Amino acid sequence: MDFAPSQRSLEYQEKLLDFMDRHIYPAEPVYAEQMAESGDANFDPPVLKSLKAEAKARGLWNLFHPHESEEWGSPGLSNLDYAPLAEIMGRSPQIAPEAMNCNAPDTGNMEVLQLFGTDEHKKQWLRPLLAGEIASAFAMTEPAVASSDATNVRLRMDADGDEYVLNGRKWFASNALHPHCKVLIVMGKTDVDAPTHRQQSMMVVPIDTPGVRILRGLPVFGYLDREGHAEILFENARVPRSALLAGEGDGFMISQARLGPGRIHHCMRSIGTAERALDLMIDRAQKRVTFGEPVANRANIQDWIAESRIEIEMIRLLVLKAAWLMDTVGNREARVEIAAIKVAAPQIALKVIDRAIQVHGGAGMTDDFPLASFFAHQRTLRLADGPDEVHKRTIAQVELRRMAPGWHRS
Amino acid sequence: MDFAPSQRSLEYQEKLLDFMDRHIYPAEPVYAEQMAESGDANFDPPVLKSLKAEAKARGLWNLFHPHESEEWGSPGLSNLDYAPLAEIMGRSPQIAPEAMNCNAPDTGNMEVLQLFGTDEHKKQWLRPLLAGEIASAFAMTEPAVASSDATNVRLRMDADGDEYVLNGRKWFASNALHPHCKVLIVMGKTDVDAPTHRQQSMMVVPIDTPGVRILRGLPVFGYLDREGHAEILFENARVPRSALLAGEGDGFMISQARLGPGRIHHCMRSIGTAERALDLMIDRAQKRVTFGEPVANRANIQDWIAESRIEIEMIRLLVLKAAWLMDTVGNREARVEIAAIKVAAPQIALKVIDRAIQVHGGAGMTDDFPLASFFAHQRTLRLADGPDEVHKRTIAQVELRRMAPGWHRS
Amino acid sequence: MDFAPSQRSLEYQEKLLDFMDRHIYPAEPVYAEQMAESGDANFDPPVLKSLKAEAKARGLWNLFHPHESEEWGSPGLSNLDYAPLAEIMGRSPQIAPEAMNCNAPDTGNMEVLQLFGTDEHKKQWLRPLLAGEIASAFAMTEPAVASSDATNVRLRMDADGDEYVLNGRKWFASNALHPHCKVLIVMGKTDVDAPTHRQQSMMVVPIDTPGVRILRGLPVFGYLDREGHAEILFENARVPRSALLAGEGDGFMISQARLGPGRIHHCMRSIGTAERALDLMIDRAQKRVTFGEPVANRANIQDWIAESRIEIEMIRLLVLKAAWLMDTVGNREARVEIAAIKVAAPQIALKVIDRAIQVHGGAGMTDDFPLASFFAHQRTLRLADGPDEVHKRTIAQVELRRMAPGWHRS
Amino acid sequence: MDFAPSQRSLEYQEKLLDFMDRHIYPAEPVYAEQMAESGDANFDPPVLKSLKAEAKARGLWNLFHPHESEEWGSPGLSNLDYAPLAEIMGRSPQIAPEAMNCNAPDTGNMEVLQLFGTDEHKKQWLRPLLAGEIASAFAMTEPAVASSDATNVRLRMDADGDEYVLNGRKWFASNALHPHCKVLIVMGKTDVDAPTHRQQSMMVVPIDTPGVRILRGLPVFGYLDREGHAEILFENARVPRSALLAGEGDGFMISQARLGPGRIHHCMRSIGTAERALDLMIDRAQKRVTFGEPVANRANIQDWIAESRIEIEMIRLLVLKAAWLMDTVGNREARVEIAAIKVAAPQIALKVIDRAIQVHGGAGMTDDFPLASFFAHQRTLRLADGPDEVHKRTIAQVELRRMAPGWHRS
Known part of the structure; x- marks a missing residue:
């Protein structure tokens, strides 16, 4: 159970953090302005094109891809190595993943085409997807x-x-x-x-x-x-x-193969989103004064900060364990952990974001801060790829079988 | 502590329910379509004008107003009598309150102008507000x-x-x-x-x-x-x-006077919103089938339904008590109860709505159902007119004084 | 929906409060000492006998009993009138109810014997029970x-x-x-x-x-x-x-008849227990100093106090509503409300008590304060007379039928 | 961040599991009977003496001790290696730790005497403590x-x-x-x-x-x-x-040195206690039938099982991380994680135990199952060594400093 990232992953982390600081965060207001000016909800803002070029130039491209390839620039990282990178991308979830060609559902689709596509599919669709052209x-x-x-x-x-x-x-x-x-x-x-x-x-x-x-x-x-x-x-x-x-009748099998990595990527990003919400909460609490002292001095707000930190630490470790299991024993053996993080990661992120909104007052509901958008999108994750209840059912069934006479979890 | 609505209130309830069934609910999709077609977020959809005319014709106008007036059609209901009416309006919060000239912040503004405005203010602004013209x-x-x-x-x-x-x-x-x-x-x-x-x-x-x-x-x-x-x-x-x-320096006093009724109206409507969310949850749970049986058969969903019912019943009674206190001993004596409902009503509504969203799956996040919009707007109520924490502080201070030697809550 | 206690109930409240102040609270340490000294968990401490005599002398006897009787001293109060009295007794749940012959399961048994017993049963068992002799x-x-x-x-x-x-x-x-x-x-x-x-x-x-x-x-x-x-x-x-x-085969019917009042009495007492826990919490928070200031100054503790107040207010009103319904339309029509308070009252009491324990530190776990005992006994109420889940199921079934086509809750 | 137990730890796990199965669990009813028969709450039941002898004979003695010593039989395990062993002991918290001389507060006292005691202290007190004689x-x-x-x-x-x-x-x-x-x-x-x-x-x-x-x-x-x-x-x-x-004035320093390992041992055991409660809950749910089907078939109970599994997995990983940090960078650098598990481990254990009690009905409150005792003792851990609020304050202060300009968590 070694969750330490490899040297390569650490190098990518460093590069990625630099890219976030120099390009992604500064691009957020530009992006918002370009979108607003366009008046088109589905507009392709020019800043994204620049970010993609910069990401490619920095070798921060297709990091999600499990196979190493010089051709499409993917380093072939394990789930465990990719986890901290996805988390960092999750701090700017609207921009960072797409800027580095690591955004859903393209990532899952690329994996499906890679595994089950014909040569023709690969040529026509996979290649331009890997290049970020379509x-x-x-x-x-x-x-x-x-x-x-x-x-x-x-x-x-x-x-x-x-x-x-x-x-x-x-x-x-x-x-x-x-x-x-x-x-x-x-x-x-x-x-x-x-x-x-x-x-x-x-x-x-x-x-x-x-x-x-x-x-x-x-x-x-x-x-x-x-x-x-x-x-x-x-x-x-x-x-x-x-x-x-693949073949006729293989649809369900493909959908299952597709889900494992997709779910864990979402969970990794949820953690980054939660970390950013926590940072925003702390920052606001330190700057805002009510009844004569900074909000950050109040014990209830300090409790929220501490609870957020505790919850984030716990879920990060569970996501890392799921990643490590997927890398070492495979998605099927990791199914309890994958189901667990699918349930817990968005719930924890939502709790942290909701507290951050509360500390921001009305501003937290607007788009002056990314918190309301974070909340809306984390909320979808409690439903996307199956609602919480389905995943809890999966976990419960494994537990019930564990206690049945003569049964051992394989 | 008599929370029974008067005969007049009951008559208004009946008239209001009929208006909701015949006009408001049917107007919801029309409203949505007119708004969408206009392409203008601040468009004044024609359907609203018709609804206002119909409401006036039915004598469902200015029901919120504490003073009876033939001129502007207000029956002069007590808070307790208005409570169930506001609740019913809260079932269609985007349309019903405005259709009956009972929407914030106009209601609060009308009260302020009534109490503190000059004759000129009343003529120029209050009258057309009461008429729903501005x-x-x-x-x-x-x-x-x-x-x-x-x-x-x-x-x-x-x-x-x-x-x-x-x-x-x-x-x-x-x-x-x-x-x-x-x-x-x-x-x-x-x-x-x-x-x-x-x-x-x-x-x-x-x-x-x-x-x-x-x-x-x-x-x-x-x-x-x-x-x-x-x-x-x-x-x-x-x-x-x-x-x-009023006079220079009276601003804070006026703001306090304005808040009492405003807060309780919001809370009343929150209950109606929660009731509608519960109805939607039950309806969906009965219609949706997963793993071979209706979702409504599952014990976890039944727990959500029951918890929602319990919570709604409790908060409704507390809102009625606050209304009754305001009517009988005044806003100041009702300050603990007003603070309490300000905290509890949106929180309970949010819990019910969140469960309803979960039962609706992805559809719950869209505008095909009003749930996501309900959630967003109830969430604002945990911040508007002061965040929960300020109101809890008020309550705690009364409690702390209650236990201080020689002190009795007046 | 008039929850106002009658004049008689108010008079009993006054008498009861006086009895609590002068006799019950002072008896608590005496009771503890007599029990400890006896070394017998089932000892009948002499102080209880004195309290019973005093209660009888003050006319605070068999208050629970729905039938007025000079013979056995019961005033024949309605559920609504008894509710605030039971709540006050719940502030000292180990002593007060028994001191006034209002303790479970004797109360339920007396009602059953009254309703379904033979003359012989009444003579042999009911009379001495009403007299507090057995x-x-x-x-x-x-x-x-x-x-x-x-x-x-x-x-x-x-x-x-x-x-x-x-x-x-x-x-x-x-x-x-x-x-x-x-x-x-x-x-x-x-x-x-x-x-x-x-x-x-x-x-x-x-x-x-x-x-x-x-x-x-x-x-x-x-x-x-x-x-x-x-x-x-x-x-x-x-x-x-x-x-x-009654007759052969009537057992289930009798058990149902017995449950309604029993449950509501428990819930009334739970509220009194919660009120006492809140008092203890506030008192301790005001007296205990950490890091240079009274615990009561901290915003997290103030939040707990406020949340406790809010929750207690809500559940009290719901218990009153259930009592009022039982009085006016009968137990069957009140079944949703009875189930609701059966679930909510102990849960709210447990929350308040748990916070009070936390404020007391280690002392809260001991018998120097009644909090741990309160907790243990409120916890049993989530199981006694059916676990929460059964009552939620009852509520959910009524709700599901409510929304079924053509059905109206009678 | 390698949480994998060493080969030695795995061997001890195997030996310990065998000891639990063959001796500890079978001793539980014997212990209960001997205690009950003695009529003395502080009785030293003979079964404990036998268990200690057996544990010593099996080399399961002083496992907690960080220093390897043939003399007193301690293997000198790291915190990370000891963690899974303490967890297993926590499954029978009244007996197992003491049977293996790994029980608080003796463990902490032994560490203090080892680090700060004089030769005389060591001879007179440490040695017989290590031998389990006093x-x-x-x-x-x-x-x-x-x-x-x-x-x-x-x-x-x-x-x-x-x-x-x-x-x-x-x-x-x-x-x-x-x-x-x-x-x-x-x-x-x-x-x-x-x-x-x-x-x-x-x-x-x-x-x-x-x-x-x-x-x-x-x-x-x-x-x-x-x-x-x-x-x-x-x-x-x-x-x-x-x-x-040590010296005059060193008391606070010693108390801090003592707390790190003590806290983590408690948390490890809490996890074992939670695991046992989960096993009991599942077992009961499978055996108990209500309304025609096993309780385990109900979706609400399945949710409880799944939530318990998720929470246990998360807190176990966080405890392992804290142990690993203590081993690699020291207690001070691990202070956030130690504070975090001090808050989260008992809270999670309490949630799991409470659900298990609910599934057991009245039996869960009695001593026929260990659940009520588990609950009471886990509840103390939210207060012992400082209440949750103090540890959250510690975490919040680190977070607030993290976001202060120019500060980095060392």
């Missing part, structure tokens, strides 16, 4: 069924000669409103009569496929995120047989 | 100082001949971006050398006064509310001496 | 089955000629170790083939019946309460047919 | 002053010729009622005019010193622990100058 979305959740149970998806993918015909409705397809978004990875059902976990397939669908209609971007609280969380209608959208990832 | 804002909070301590305000109101010259910056002046907003009630300092609570004065300032500049509307969790929470700059804005409400 | 226990819960479901009881009551033969095991029969305990009211099954809710019967069993063996007193967090929570074995214990309360 | 107490806390501030102690240690004369009152001197207790380590003031942190001294005081009077054992909730938490009066108790540990 964006992609993942169309899995549907408005009509509970996303907590992935076997529920209803979108039909009916074989018809050399093609599949797609009919159905997806939503929360993040990135689909990104100006650069060119491709969707879509989960649907190819065979409703197959066994429950073999009915689903996953396909690569160009966003401009006739019959694919992006209906709207969904707000999160009042935020219409730049990348967009799209509701998409598929009406007789036709893709060739070669759109299939 | 809107008004209240400019109290300042970005540079903690709003939890009202004596902190820094905006200067310097006497200069027959005029006062106003210089300073306000924010969270709600309603100031309302297309009908014509007047601001502004708190500032006329004499920085007076005793702490006599430095402040309150003035009536037409919104088109030269030197008054509305800088921007502040978002609340990403929501740019229709009425607007404005940041306003006062640069050598000149008003006549007659702008003064 | 004590009684209620044998319902069994170690082998979940008490949350009253139909679960397994003790057999087999008819055999003119007798019933009882076999089974009960526990948590409170009062059974009381030196004055003479009689048990026992729930068991007379017909296992009857419909689920008609299998049970209730019988009056003299404690010295051969075959009734009191095995031990159960500790509660280390406390061996004076009255005792007994485990009792019934081995071929024979009682005459006349032992039956 | 017991010792630590007399620090005083009833009259807040123990959260160690400089507060008032007991006087006045030099008088070759002697010191001790006058004052201590309490919560655990172990002082142990039949084998022979010696007290006492903190007092030798010079009230010295600088605040140099006024205190620590002395070795034989328990039979004239003028040392053990007044009573303090209950914790209702538990009168076997080892006893004593209130002790010192009236002109005279000890020779050689009783001094």
